[in-house]
Amino acid sequence: MSPSNGQDLVYDVRMSSVVPASITGGNVVHQLSNMDLAMKLHYLRAVYYFKSDAMVGHDILSLKKPMFKWLDIYCSVAGRIRRSESGRPFIKCNDAGVRIFEAMCRVTVDEWLEMDDPSRHKLLVSNQVLGPQLQFSPLVYVQFTWFRCGGISVGLSWSHLIGDIFTASIFMNMWGQIMAGEPSIKTVHLPRTEVERPTKPASNPTIPLSVKQVNNIGDEWLPANACTMSTCSFHITDIQLKHLRSKISYQTGSFEAISALFWQCVARIREEKEPKMVTVCRNDSNAKGSGILINNQVISTVKTDSHVANAELSELAALIAGGTMDESKEIEEMVESDDKSADLIIYGANLTFVNLEGVDCYGLEMKGQKPISVYFGIDGVGDEGTVLVLPGPVDGGCDGGAHGGRMVTVILLENQVSLLRKELEGEWCAAGIY
Structure with a gap:
């Protein structure tokens, strides 16, 4: 349709x-x-x-x-x-x-x-x-x-x-x-009256590799893309995920395995412009469950000199797993150096992989029933694109949502989405795409 x-x-x-x-x-x-x-x-x-x-x-x-x-x-x-x-x-x-x-x-x-x-x-x-x-x-x-x-x-x-x-x-x-009338809800998340800010911001802050500065945003807070962005979603079932991980000799998690696969597929469809550097976003585990209004991402970059399109998935997965150099401090210093706040893109400044495996996206219930499907996407993504890795459907596995595979939301330039679908279907016979 x-x-x-x-x-x-x-x-x-x-x-x-x-x-x-x-x-x-x-x-x-x-x-x-x-x-x-x-x-x-x-x-x-x-x-x-x-x-x-x-x-x-x-x-x-x-x-x-x-x-x-x-x-x-x-x-x-x-x-x-x-x-x-x-x-x-x-x-x-x-x-x-x-x-x-x-x-x-x-x-x-x-x-x-x-x-x-x-x-x-x-x-x-x-x-x-x-x-x-x-x-x-x-x-x-x-x-x-x-x-x-x-x-x-x-x-x-x-x-x-x-x-x-x-x-x-x-x-x-x-x-x-x-x-649902839960009686235990007593928390009130009070407004944040103060934030930790350097008393003397760096005069020449280091520009993090994970961000792109944009100009002339003004008071309409949405970056302009060179071309139209498009979104597609993939359900990687439990069986498909186990098969993918079996292809990777490096002992890695689901997020790293999926990110390695999509990094390579994007590299193949972009050919000579394959991404040699990617951004990896993870949530700070110490902040999970608090519910306080906060942006607490651990943002890092990963680079390789290898030809990504032909690299071993194990090599790419290992790079992503090791990409734990947090650039958050540098990003904050960059914002602090400008009183009006820097206008930055993080998602899509590089090809960006976001680990959302710990998100309780099926936790919203009505009449005791969980949603049958959940979609998560992001607007304001830069031209390099973003890949979100989320828990799979609640009934997608024998033991509930934790074993229901993964949902992957991909935001790319419009002309790259169909090419990505073909690459995944041809290389991995990825069923369950919708």
Whole structure:
């Protein structure tokens, strides 16, 4: 089904807002860290799909009602961007709220997921970015789309500057827990009133290899790409993953094995422009589960002199596994050296691999039921592209989500996506592609 037909299937879009249940106060601010500001041009787009059984007894009011308490817990998310006298952005916690969209879809959830259209998820989540009127731009959008079968999708648009993808996942799962009436939720994530900043930033900060500086962004926070970017998703089953790892003599994890495979495939389709250097993003394990609004990535670069297209996968996997030189400090110093904050691209500055295996992306439950499918993607990716490695479907393995293989979301230049599909199908006979 073509994207244009897909657009015709989603209709009757309505808009509203949800604000915190309690008044936060007139002078409360959430200070953004240097790493927050380094991620400001990136946006998470996530879509959770639920069948009709999970929606019995639910309507739009029952879905929105828990959000008032939800935003009490995360009042910073309901704020808006302001600038200090020096030009540095911060969040004013003014209870302006989260924007809600409601829409209808003419097909069933199953029919939608079977569509041969990689862009279909984008119709179920807002594509809004921050700016050009920053003071009025919501940081978070949620879209509910009701399908003909009675099922629903929940689309999350999340500004990366308020937290990484682990944080966004915890945020969404918290909404589900409140909706279920969990009595144990007592945490309130207070706005960050101060951040650690060097008293004297480096006069000539080292430019990290993992970032690209962009110019003339202004107050519309989305980088311009040379060509159109496109997104596709692959389900690597448990059996396929075991087969892939068996081909690699180096004892490596699933993320490293998958990254090595995709690095080589991208190198082959780019031929003489194969990427010799890639960025690897991992979450700081010490921050998992906290739910505090934070960007806590460990960002490193990996380089090779080998011909990547013909290299042994074991060699590439070993390089990725060893890429633990964290450039976060250098990135933060680069932001700190500019009072107005540097405009940087991290995802896609180089070909970027993001390890999201620890994300509880199936943790959002309705009526005790997990989503049947989850899509995670990123907007604001640079021309070199990004590969996200996520847990597979909950029912994808004999023991649940931990053994359900992996979902891989790839964001590349539009003309490279079909070539990547052919490369994967031809080399590995990768089944389960959708």
